[in-house]
Amino acid sequence: MTQGATALWHQIAGHFHPTPPRRLGVAVSGGSDSLALLALLDEWRENGGPELIVVTVDHGLRSEAANEAAEVARICAARGIPHETLKWRDWDGQGNLPDRARRARYRLMADWAGDIGLGDIAIGHTADDQAETFLMRLARGAGVDGLSAMRARWQQGDVWFHRPLLGLRREALREVLRARGLAWVEDPTNDDAAYARVRARAALTALDPLGITVEGLADVARKMADVRATLYGYVSDAAKEILRFEAGDLVLARAGFAALRPEVARRLLQSMLGWISGAEYVPRGRAMDGFLAAAYAGQGMTLQGCMLSATDCELRLSREYNAVAGLRVPAQGGVWDGRWRVDQGPDMAGAELAALGEAGLRACPDWRLGGVPRASALALPGVWLGDELLGAPLVGWANGWSIKAIRGEEEFFKTLLSH
Numbered sequence: 001m002t003q004g005a006t007a008l009w010h011q012i013a014g015h016f017h018p019t020p021p022r023r024l025g026v027a028v029s030g031g032s033d034s035l036a037l038l039a040l041l042d043e044w045r046e047n048g049g050p051e052l053i054v055v056t057v058d059h060g061l062r063s064e065a066a067n068e069a070a071e072v073a074r075i076c077a078a079r080g081i082p083h084e085t086l087k088w089r090d091w092d093g094q095g096n097l098p099d100r101a102r103r104a105r106y107r108l109m110a111d112w113a114g115d116i117g118l119g120d121i122a123i124g125h126t127a128d129d130q131a132e133t134f135l136m137r138l139a140r141g142a143g144v145d146g147l148s149a150m151r152a153r154w155q156q157g158d159v160w161f162h163r164p165l166l167g168l169r170r171e172a173l174r175e176v177l178r179a180r181g182l183a184w185v186e187d188p189t190n191d192d193a194a195y196a197r198v199r200a201r202a203a204l205t206a207l208d209p210l211g212i213t214v215e216g217l218a219d220v221a222r223k224m225a226d227v228r229a230t231l232y233g234y235v236s237d238a239a240k241e242i243l244r245f246e247a248g249d250l251v252l253a254r255a256g257f258a259a260l261r262p263e264v265a266r267r268l269l270q271s272m273l274g275w276i277s278g279a280e281y282v283p284r285g286r287a288m289d290g291f292l293a294a295a296y297a298g299q300g301m302t303l304q305g306c307m308l309s310a311t312d313c314e315l316r317l318s319r320e321y322n323a324v325a326g327l328r329v330p331a332q333g334g335v336w337d338g339r340w341r342v343d344q345g346p347d348m349a350g351a352e353l354a355a356l357g358e359a360g361l362r363a364c365p366d367w368r369l370g371g372v373p374r375a376s377a378l379a380l381p382g383v384w385l386g387d388e389l390l391g392a393p394l395v396g397w398a399n400g401w402s403i404k405a406i407r408g409e410e411e412f413f414k415t416l417l418s419h
């Protein structure tokens with residue numbers, strides 16, 4: 001083992017200091033970054049580091065993917081490391097494929113980890129990824145949030161994802177693999193200028209004479225992330241003062257909102273939109289300018305499946321009925337709109353959670369006694385058997401059923417402070 005390599009695994013171990021997990025998952029695609037991650041973690045393991053378990057996701061999108069997963073499995077077997085291949089087979093043809101595949105990958109890995117009681121997974125993003133992402137975001141006119149560094153760790157469900165290679169260069173990692181005679185899979189799109197990432201890589205080389213380097217950009221991205229975290233600290237303070245949680249709605253004191261600095265107000269509204277819609281990406285730019293203006297003016301508006309309404313004293317953000325009108329999930333075990341589930345109720349075949357809508361409110365005439373505004377009540381779930389409403393506990397007619405929010409207030413604040 002070379003001296004340089006020793007330093008590298010120490011650096012990775014440093015990411016997990018002072019409480020390394022007992023067992024660590026490693027997401028390995030077979031590309032150079034994640035294979036080097038595995039090689040270095042394995043060296044740490046030999047020197048007292050965590051037990052490893054490797055996971056590869058086969059997206060079923062390229063014919064070589066199964067072979068690549070098998071190659072990773074072979075490398076693991078040679079080292080006595082358990083390996084699992086997870087298959088993504090439920091793409092419905094909707095949305096942007098790379099983005100959907102990426103999200104599916106994290107979801108599959110988080111579910112797998114949950115099933116086997118694994119609390120931590122390492123992934124192989126490097127300083128080069130950081131710098132390329134920075135340039136790509138710059139091209140889209142991003143501000144502080146978009147230009148902020150990728151997080152070194154974040155939690156998804158009960159699982160922590162880690163990026164211990166963010167301080168390392170791709171070339172140094174390839175050197176690690178060459179030194180160990182490990183061959184990696186070359187991504188066929190690596191030279192295809194149709195991809196923004198490939199163009200960003202080329203641009204980085206061109207920027208070098210200006211002194212704009214991968215390390216330099218990664219450093220700026222980290223400074224941006226510090227600023228972002230500070231801003232979200234203010235957002236959290238503001239939310240504690242002026243935000244109320246009410247039957248799935250988020251309600252703001254208008255006077256308090258009007259007094260916020262615009263950058264704080266904007267992020268508070270974005271966080272609220274994300275909270276109610278469950279969307280990973282919340283609106284930015286012009287759409288958000290319009291929404292912020294509507295909030296200041298106390299005008300109603302819909303955005304991202306959420307509805308803003310105002311009274312003299314309050315601003316209320318609710319789910320928009322149209323966004324959930326067609327949504328039905330089994331009452332037993334189903335999660336409705338990513339937010340609600342049945343907590344208690346009779347074991348009844350065919351019972352489903354679906355929006356109350358007009359029909360639901362007609363079927364439970366005392367819904368007003370629950371104190372929920374009509375527009376919000378329409379978009380709340382009730383329990384249905386076909387067309388028959390069995391219970392609407394969120395507007396005061398339980399009839400033996402109880403429906404609970406999946407995420408509580410603490411989650412909202414935790415999300416703010418995880419930036």
Ligand SMILES: Nc1ncnc2c1ncn2[C@@H]1O[C@H](COP(=O)(O)OP(=O)(O)OP(=O)(O)O)[C@@H](O)[C@H]1O
Pocket residue numbers: 027028029033034055056057058059102105122123124125129
């Ligand atoms: N098919 C896969 N199976 C297992 N792990 C993977 C797979 N693809 C990517 N990874 C993990 O994710 C890391 C980042 O890979 P890549 O940059 O391709 O992913 P990404 O998720 O698209 O990135 P981003 O999160 O920046 O969009 C890899 O180093 C590896 O650890």
